[in-house]
Structure formats: structure tokens, C-alpha cells
Amino acid sequence: MTATLIILTKNEIEGLKQIFPKIDRTLFMELIACDGGSGDGTLEFYKEHGVQIQPEVKYGDVFRAAAQIAKGEIIIFFRPDGNEDPRDLPKLIQYIKDGADHVIASRFMMGSRNEEDDSILKIRAWANRMFTLLANIFFNRTGIYITDTINGYRAVRADKLREMKLDAPGFSIEYQMTIRSLKLGHKIREIPTIEGNRIGGRVKASSIPVGMEMLRRLITEIAIGKNF
Numbered sequence: 001m002t003a004t005l006i007i008l009t010k011n012e013i014e015g016l017k018q019i020f021p022k023i024d025r026t027l028f029m030e031l032i033a034c035d036g037g038s039g040d041g042t043l044e045f046y047k048e049h050g051v052q053i054q055p056e057v058k059y060g061d062v063f064r065a066a067a068q069i070a071k072g073e074i075i076i077f078f079r080p081d082g083n084e085d086p087r088d089l090p091k092l093i094q095y096i097k098d099g100a101d102h103v104i105a106s107r108f109m110m111g112s113r114n115e116e117d118d119s120i121l122k123i124r125a126w127a128n129r130m131f132t133l134l135a136n137i138f139f140n141r142t143g144i145y146i147t148d149t150i151n152g153y154r155a156v157r158a159d160k161l162r163e164m165k166l167d168a169p170g171f172s173i174e175y176q177m178t179i180r181s182l183k184l185g186h187k188i189r190e191i192p193t194i195e196g197n198r199i200g201g202r203v204k205a206s207s208i209p210v211g212m213e214m215l216r217r218l219i220t221e222i223a224i225g226k227n228f
């Protein structure tokens, strides 16, 4: 099976410089950078390294663009800001080759770490766990609990991604992706991941607006059921 790597960035030059060289490019038939309008040298870095660029793509739109333009049978979404470990890439691909439709790198299973593990309050991690619990209660009939319904680091079969008809606007898109996959009866698997700390740049997903967006997404997905 062939694979496309989708790289998501908005001003991530510091992370990109450290993480990009660790990506095994031989795993992929193509690398596509979906960039949200960087002005810090990120785009120049891509050009120097021969990476195809889709400029000015808003976060949620990346997933729709990927479904349309990726040529690979497997699509992986990757953010080079230090959070995601490129050593997981072969494993994500292998799980799809072994029969999964959708493979999530989980920050909340045995052998995982999430970015907040060293902080005291861990508010984001607990909010993530709550949204994950609710998604499992409302949509998961498989008997296998999904431990991280939100992490964006994941691989999916391109044909299955197209079936999901994703339409969430921003940072709730991965949550919608997991929920739609459950509704469609896709085979979802998880691998443990060690989430690293952000390397440079600034966080773009501010917690409270994203939390509100996730709540709205959950309610909408409950209301529409399989009508999408």
C-alpha cells in the first residue's frame, strides 16, 4: 500500500528544523505540507527540502484537502512541533497494512505519555479524557474502549477518510473523525505514543475556545446520527 504524509504547520520553523530530518521519507510516495500561512521561514524550509506546499489552509480544511489531493492509499497527519514522535510512523502504516482502517497514536494508554504528565493540574488532559469517555458512551459499540479520540496524530485509509465527509471547522476535526469512523463501523486501532513537549513557536489551539468547539461537535454528532 502507498502512503501520503500530510504535514500541518503554522509558524513552526524551530520544530520543523529538528523534527523533519527524523522523518523516514522512504515510507511515503509523497509529502504534502498543508500550511496555515507561515511567515517565519517554514515555507522556505519546505521549498529547500522539495516538499509540495498547499498554502493558506485553515486547520479543519487540511483534512478535506487531504481527502481530495492525496494519492496514497494511506494518509498520515503529522505536526512537526515536538508533540509527535516520527518513530511511530512505520508502526502507524503497518497497522493499516495489517487490516485497520484508522490508527490513532494514543497519549492515554499503557506505555503512553501526554504533554501534561509533568504538570500539576493537567486540565487539558482531563478535558480530553472526558470528551473521550463521552464519545465512547455515545458512539462506540465495538466493545474495545478508545483511549484517545482527539489526538491528531493518526493514519487512515484514504477511501475511509472520504466516507467520513468531515465538515468540522477547526480543532474539533479529529474528534469528528473518530466519531464518524465509529458511526461508519470502521476498524479503529490505537498505538501508544510518547507525546513530547512543544519545541518552539506558540500554541495555536487555545484551550477554552477549542473545548467549546468540541462540545458543540459532540452535541451535533449526537443530533445528526448517521445523517451526514
Ligand SMILES: Nc1nc2c(ncn2[C@@H]2O[C@H](COP(=O)(O)OP(=O)(O)OP(=O)(O)O)[C@@H](O)[C@H]2O)c(=O)[nH]1
Pocket (backbone or CB within 6 Å): 008, 009, 010, 011, 012, 034, 035, 036, 037, 057, 058, 059, 062, 079, 080, 081, 083, 115, 198, 202, 203, 204, 205
Ligand atoms: N495548516 C494549518 N496548520 C495549523 C493551523 N493552526 C495550527 N496549525 C498547526 O497544527 C499543529 C497543532 O497546533 P498546536 O498549536 O500545536 O496545538 P496543540 O498541539 O494542541 O498545542 P501544543 O500542545 O502547545 O503543541 C501545529 O503543527 C500547528 O503549527 C492552521 O490554521 N492551518
Ligand SMILES: [Mg+2]
Pocket (backbone or CB within 6 Å): 079, 081, 083, 198
Ligand atoms: Mg502541538
